[in-house]
Amino acid sequence: MLKKLLVLIILAMLQNLGVQAQKDYKLSDIAPALLFKADAVVRDMETNVDMLAADQVVMHVTKAVTILNKNGEEMAQLVLPYNKSMAIKAVKGLVYNAEGMVIQKIALSSFEDISAASDFSLYEDDRLKHFAPVVTTYPYTVFYDYEYRIKQNLVIPDWYANPYVDVSVQRSVYNFSCKPGAKIRMKAYNYTGEGLETKSPEKTTFSWEVHDKPAVKREPYMVSSDNFLTYVKVAPEAFSFYNAKGTYSDWEGLGKWIYNDLLKSRQQLSPATVNEVKDLVNGIQDPKEKARKIYKFVQDKTRYISVQIGIGGYQPISAENVHYLGYGDCKGLVNYTQALLKVVGVPSMYCIVYAGNFKQNLDASFASMNQANHIILCLPFEKDTTWLECTSQVAPFGYLGDFTDDRTVLACTETGGKILHTPVLTSDMNTVKRFAQLQVDKSGNITGSVKSVFGGANYDRDEDILTKPYAEQLKSLKEIYDVDNINFEKLKIVQDKGTSSPSTTESFELSIPGYVVQSGNLAYLIPNIFNKLSNVPNLRERKQELYLNRGYTYEDETTFTLPENYIVEYQPQNSSVKTAFGSYESSVTMKDRTLIYKRKLIGNSGKFPAKSYAEFADFMNKGYSADLNKVIFNLASLKK
Template structure:
């Protein structure tokens, strides 16, 4: 009996000794002012992007977040998306109690792996690894460390100091690393601090830091949060994307690359289709009426089906394929419509837009590919510019709706891009 008691005491002491303790993450160390309106508090958030190799960009995240109540549980979850251009190299973490004592480790095997096909697509090559702590005692703290690698540098992840309105931030920083001499463009939004820079013979780095940011309550009809929260955007002048190289410094250069490298070679039509279109519009009195007939033909013939694979996320299907299959996504349908219009000598613009219920315009002073998520068509008639939503089978000719209206778009053409 005595031996059993000694063994039990030894086991209890050993268990405590081998439990990892992180007293710095005790909830007692959260400044009381950060609890206001907060369901969670980010204790530490270190983001590093290393772009010294354009086709092997490394994103490293170290994040510690305390969940204050049940409403904050979703902020403890981690979703890591990957595809052929994005690889998850490592991930680890801890779940801690209110005192900062580890309650268990997080490894890659803790994650659920599933398809990340969106509800608007027939097929995408994107997948997601997802983890959410199964904890019902509040508050608790979760720490994550993970590394992602991107085989492209056309889209560099934006850094948001406060990623959600119901989350307060105790400390956060962002470091961007590049080779000396690499040409990049940086824009800070609502940043009140001073950027820290460092340079050696092997690298240049830029660092932004924030501390003690309070949570806030979203309000109906309030301005876009991007007008007042802190974030940083970075774009490389020279980039690679799925084997395609390019460069741009402004919207003109980006629009030219989109048209010349992604769109121009996809617009050929068969002689039979060209003949059919000309026969279709032969009795129309002017170009606008010709365009109306072509748009109505497009609506009756095609359906919106999204297939996003590799560079197909940005490059449209061949117009001949849409003509044969009678379906496509926004890019493919706009490209097809533009090809049909071109066959009867009507000019149009292939336009990138930020679509959604929140009206977001492209930043005129900072060009980047990731600001757009949809394609529409512009017909610059002499007296009346007309816009077409080519994914709709029932929208009237010239009608866009609240999904894409009242915002800047990037019109892409052979002579370059321009904001309209």
């Protein structure tokens, strides 16, 4: 009897513990400051990473997030990637309504299992578990509890107190544990104070904790969120990765390991391939011309296909396999090109970079394996340095474009890694120069021809159009030139790749029925047809720095030949604005029956204090207003 009573008591205690552990997450428990301008609130999140050994890491995460409106839905989802080195051991969760009542239980079976392979990926080891609650009444709260077993420690996932703007944090904690004496490099970003270190005979734990952090509201032209979100990077000096072992404490050591352990064994070529490459450059003495010849050979022979296998997706397939198969991913194509150049005595460097239109640098002061997503090739010639984008079959020799311009990269060499910087595409390089000869008839219809020359970051603007059939090319132009009733014909696109500043020339003939609006005795012509600015919102209180990602120069000259009965009633004044952010000029002049419209817009790149946003918005909106200016004509002679 006593034994039975004891069991009942224990069960009751366990049940009570369960009730106590299950929180209700009422909305009323959130401070008003955390609700202000927030789409979601991280109620309670705890991430525990325990590095038991180099090939045995346990990561356990619990998190509760309250979704306040539809814009916060992304925070409600859970995406769990997994592969051979990263296994999901457990996952569960709950969904609560606004009153804190459980309305759904989440189990592993609730998750959709999908391949992480992209449309252009041939082989990829990674898969994903994905869950998104279907709740249409706000607010609601989702709670997750999951655990990973990770068989490597080269890539320890970065910890973010909250990875999103427009989301506030009630409590978020990160604990990283390891054996005493383990050499670990750590860096906290945008963290107030110092992390806490706790020691015991069994392990050392490093902790960071964030409380009551309000949401950062998304603003136009803002810096990368990594400039203000709180996050921590961890990099053990001694690591194991897919049975490969090594050590590094800086970029020099990491670059050396990448070259010697991941690349060197993959650069072997067969004797037949070696002879083929030597014959290709036979008689060419200039190293740069050899490289140009080999780059064209690679472009003609290969195509880009993602191959995310081989030592966690970091090791390229062999150069000889790329040569035989005719395809590779960025790693494989760069490694292949480097191997070919080595055969003919042209040195080059395999460089890892974070690619994308929005510039993002590697942190030069903290080396870690997970800061990049792409590979490019650097050729350090005696008089200059040339960079190659090896995944493109059409890019000019030495052209990177806005995918990898102006950012720090890691060059991996046999003697060690080197931090380099890719070329800057300046505002006077990123050009669009457009010349239009147009005729206006008595009914307000426009016909004529247009020629545009694109340079710098704009060079490849028409790249996708060139891959389409002619009829589809004309449809694409209608999307680019968003003008009602516009029609195109005789389209011609010519790319000049043979210079140090490649350019694309686009020419066509057009017709725009009814462009000049006629009403009674008046006709209204907006002379800026092709390149109007958008309105920039005014903000009462700007919080973040103003960031202008890339500079540009746009010039337009449009000539309108007018009917004899068009008599100028109103002509807008010339506009001229110069600021630290750029300059804007536009003018309208009349000569006999010809109206000449000229416009030049220069945008500068850079970071500016938050308080300067109002001045920037004023500059852009003055240009926006000037772009909409009309010339008004009197058509009274038509009635006579």
